[in-house]
Amino acid sequence: MQNNLPSRLKILRSTPLYKGGRLLIDVGCATGYFEVQLASKYQKIIAFCPHEGEIKTAKKATIGLKNVEVSLNTFGSYNFKDAKADMVYLGNCIHYIFIEYKGWSFMEKLLSISEDYLIIEYPYDINLEESDMIVLKNNLISKGLYKLFTKKEMLKYLLPNFTLAQTLKSVSKTREIIVLRRAK
Numbered sequence: 670m671q672n673n674l675p676s677r678l679k680i681l682r683s684t685p686l687y688k689g690g691r692l693l694i695d696v697g698c699a700t701g702y703f704e705v706q707l708a709s710k711y712q713k714i715i716a717f718c719p720h721e722g723e724i725k726t727a728k729k730a731t732i733g734l735k736n737v738e739v740s741l742n743t744f745g746s747y748n749f750k751d752a753k754a755d756m757v758y759l760g761n762c763i764h765y766i767f768i769e770y771k772g773w774s775f776m777e778k779l780l781s782i783s784e785d786y787l788i789i790e791y792p793y794d795i796n797l798e799e800s801d802m803i804v805l806k807n808n809l810i811s812k813g814l815y816k817l818f819t820k821k822e823m824l825k826y827l828l829p830n831f832t833l834a835q836t837l838k839s840v841s842k843t844r845e846i847i848v849l850r851r852a853k
């Protein structure tokens with residue numbers, strides 16, 4: 670199965686993502702796996718990604734799930750209007766958004782839609798000698814963005830708006846999952 674999805678969902682079961690709620694925004698939803706698994710747990714799911722093939726598959730997979738809205742968008746192009754989600758999930762896509770915005774300026778938009786929980790599964794150490802990290806690192810270097818893409822930089826924007834509720838190892842050793850909760 671692509672992207673270790675069932676094993677990752679197993680890990681995410683111990684997080685509030687799996688508990689459900691009012692509105693889930695799934696950024697970079699790919700083929701809609703999480704939408705199918707989580708549709709019954711949320712009143713509404715907004716999901717999008719910028720790849721036509723993935724969205725075609727996601728739309729097919731979610732036919733009949735009336736509370737799931739799937740669309741072809743990047744984080745930058747999606748018009749959230751005044752949407753406030755109690756759960757925002759960024760699964761292995763924050764580096765793409767970082768590249769789209771050429772830095773962390775998208776954090777303002779991310780914070781504005783995240784009312785309660787924000788879960789980010791992300792490449793946690795760009796200097797790991799794993800092949801996927803080397804590809805990403807070279808890509809960031811070629812764009813002059815390498816030094817900014819660190820956990821410390823990311824958390825600078827998220828804390829103190831959020832508190833770090835959980836840190837989990839993902840299936841891949843290059844990925845980590847952080848669960849953030851809006852500070853009261």
Ligand SMILES: C[S@@+](CC[C@H](N)C(=O)[O-])C[C@H]1O[C@@H](n2cnc3c(N)ncnc32)[C@H](O)[C@@H]1O
Pocket residue numbers: 672696697698699700717718719720723742743744745759760761762765766769
């Ligand atoms: C590695 S896949 C992860 C898919 C899924 N979220 C998961 O956790 O398995 C990265 C996803 O991010 C999407 N993506 C790429 N650039 C994006 C952007 N600028 N904004 C939002 N999503 C983006 C891709 O289309 C793809 O669906």
